[in-house]
Every structure is written in structure tokens, then in C-alpha cells.
Amino acid sequence: MSEIEHPIQSTESLVKALIVAILVALLLFVTLVLPAEFGIDPTGIGSALGVNNLAAVEEEPAIVVRAGEGDLAFRQDETEIVIPAKSGLEYKFFLNQYANLNYEWSTDAPLYFDLHGEPDGDTTGYFESYGTATVETMSGNITTPFAGSHGWYWRNDNTEDVTVSLKSMGNYEIIGLK
Numbered sequence: 001m002s003e004i005e006h007p008i009q010s011t012e013s014l015v016k017a018l019i020v021a022i023l024v025a026l027l028l029f030v031t032l033v034l035p036a037e038f039g040i041d042p043t044g045i046g047s048a049l050g051v052n053n054l055a056a057v058e059e060e061p062a063i064v065v066r067a068g069e070g071d072l073a074f075r076q077d078e079t080e081i082v083i084p085a086k087s088g089l090e091y092k093f094f095l096n097q098y099a100n101l102n103y104e105w106s107t108d109a110p111l112y113f114d115l116h117g118e119p120d121g122d123t124t125g126y127f128e129s130y131g132t133a134t135v136e137t138m139s140g141n142i143t144t145p146f147a148g149s150h151g152w153y154w155r156n157d158n159t160e161d162v163t164v165s166l167k168s169m170g171n172y173e174i175i176g177l178k
Contacts, residue, residue: 030042030043031043031045031046031049032045032046032049032051034046035047035049035051036051071096071171072094072095072096072099072171072172072173073171074169074170074171075169075170075171075172076167076168076169077166077167077168077169077174078165078166078167078168079165079166079168080163080164080165080166081154081163081164081166081177082161082162082163082164083111083154083155083156083161083162083163083164084156084161085156085158085159085160085161085162086156086157086158086159087155087156088112088153088154088155088156089153089154089177089178090151090152090153090154090177090178091151091152091154091164091166091176091177091178092149092150092151092152092175092176092178093149093150093151093168093170093172093173093174093175094120094147094148094149094150094172094173094174094175095117095144095147095148095150095170095171095172096144096147096171097144097145097146097147098143098144098145099143099144099170099171099172100141100142100143100144100170100171101141101142101144101150101168101169101170101172102140102141102168102169102170103138103139103140103141103142103166103167103168103169104137104138104139104166104167105137105138105139105152105164105165105166105167106136106137106138106164106165107136107137107162107163107164107165108136108162108163109136109156109158109160109162110134110135110136110158111134111135111136111154111155111156111158111162111164112132112133112134112154112155112157113131113132113133113134113135113138113152113153113154113155114129114131114132114152114153115129115130115131115132115138115142115150115151115152116128116129116130116150116151116152116153117130117144117145117146117148117149117150117151118148118149118150119146119147119148120146120147120148120149121148122148128145128146130142141170149175149178151175151178
């Protein structure tokens with residue numbers, strides 16, 4: 001039986017392997033991690049691969065409020081929501097039955113939207129649509145026919161991310177991104 005020799009790696013070859021590993025790690029960090037985690041894309045590769053959209057959406061923690069637990073406080077809010085290119089998302093508020101939500105939102109590019117509500121506690125998937133269109137701006141108010149989550153689904157058919165500037169006023173709690 002013959003013995004197989006295992007050559008000992010030279011210090012020179014180990015240093016070369018280490019340098020190659022560091023360069024590959026640095027390349028992956030700059031082209032994938034920075035765009036995906038922090039929205040920083042110095043090379044443009046993250047945008048080409050679509051990973052920079054992962055950092056564009058920051059979710060707010062869901063606030064669970066149930067009807068019958070008292071009145072919701074009056075509030076006035078302004079927020080910006082990034083709708084990734086060729087994608088869509090929902091932004092919701094919790095409102096009690098017959099509550100009034102005043103709103104105004106605008107973008108710099110047309111977005112399809114569906115303003116709708118879902119009854120609190122419903123498990124059937126039912127929702128009531130209050131209006132749909134493809135526009136760059138919208139303002140108005142709704143009086144909610146039932147307690148539950150109410151808000152928008154926005155779909156961005158554009159090739160660039162679109163930021164929605166949303167102003168809201170009423171007695172509600174922010175659910176946020178859904």
C-alpha cells in the first residue's frame with residue numbers, strides 16, 4: 001500500500017489565498033450587502049440585481065388596537081413611503097367604526113392605488129374598496145363603515161422607486177406597512 005503525500009502549503013500560497021478571500025468578501029460587501037442593508041449602492045450593481053429595494057422599505061411596528069377598547073387619540077402625521085419599482089405594498093391605519101380619516105398624498109410619478117378597508121377580526125379575506133385609480137396625487141377623507149384596518153395598496157409599475165408623501169389626520173393608530 002502506498003502512502004499519499006499531502007504537501008504543506010507555503011506561506012506565500014496561504015497569503016495569496018487570504019488576499020483573494022478578502023477581495024471576494026469586499027466585493028460582495030460593496031455590491032450586495034451595502035445596497036441590500038443600507039441602500040448604499042456605489043457601483044450600481046445592487047440596483048441592477050434588485051437588492052437595493054430590500055433597504056428601501058422600512059416597516060413600522062404593527063400597533064394592535066381593537067374596537068371597544070376606548071376612543072383612539074386624535075393625531076396628525078406625515079410620512080414618506082418608498083414603493084419599490086415594479087412592486088407594490090400596503091400602508092394601513094386602524095380606525096373605529098364611523099371614524100373619519102383625512103388624507104393627502106402625492107408622488108412624482110403615477111401609481112396605481114386601491115384605498116380599502118378590512119373589518120377587524122374578519123378571517124374570510126373580505127375587504128371593501130373605497131376607490132381605485134392611477135394618479136400622482138390624491139386628497140380627501142373617508143368615514144369608515146366598520147372598525148378595522150383601512151388604507152392604501154400602491155403598485156409601482158415604473159422602472160424607478162417612487163416615494164409617496166402621505167399626510168393624515170384623524171382618530172387612528174398607525175399599523176404601517178403590511
